[in-house]
Amino acid sequence: MKKILLVAFGILSLCALTVMGFLQFGAIDMAADKPHSPAVHRLIEWAREQSIARRAVGIVPPANLSDTERIRRGAGNYDAMCVNCHLSPSIENSEIRKGLYPTPPNLSKSTTYADAERMDARRFWIVKHGIKASGMPAWSKGGMGDEAIWDLIAFIKIMPSLSVEKYRQQVEASDGHSHSSLEEHKAETKDGSSTTHSHDTKPYSHKQGAHRHD
DSSP states (O other): HHHHHHHHHHHHHHHHHHHHHHHHHTTTTTTTTTTOOOHHHHHHHHHHHHHHHHTTTTOOOOOOTTTTTHHHHHHHHHHHHHHHOOBTTTTSHHHHHHHHHSSSOOOTTTOSSSSSSHHHHHHHHHHHOOOOTTOOOOOOOOOOOTTHHHHHHHHHHHGOOOOOOHHHHHHHSSBBOOOTTTOOEEEOOOOOOOEOOOOOBOOOOOOOOOOOOO
């Protein structure tokens, strides 16, 4: 038995050294324009979804996600913070999205999910905490509070039903990129007092016009 264990340990050690050598010589192509093999992609996707599902279990969406005020506030933040990667009814693709891997989901299109409440909780967790090595930031680290994140989720829920014109109207009616009133972030000034930092810009439009690189 001891001999068998030693042989097994030797095989595992050899495998570990082989993998380390493989990595040491840069054999894995980390380029964003070189996709994983289908098997590796499915494995990573499965691991990601298992991780999110486990951590989103205790998240309970607020009962008023259909509230028009929530949706109005969420529209401006979506247009300022999310549209370049996750698109809108007026934008079919973007320069940055084309270069990201994995490709961010198009949130302007309807998605099928058996449990709507779990989908809301899943989206909340992703927006708040981000996803490693995907380009999806943890917006809470940038100063976005939970209530503002739920506003964003409220808007994302209804966005697939919006026309281009309705989307524009929602954004123009919003406060733009503004979530500081929901979570204030204080910065120390030279005299020791504090001042709140906020994003208070008005909505802006994203146009798919000519784009030049000089």
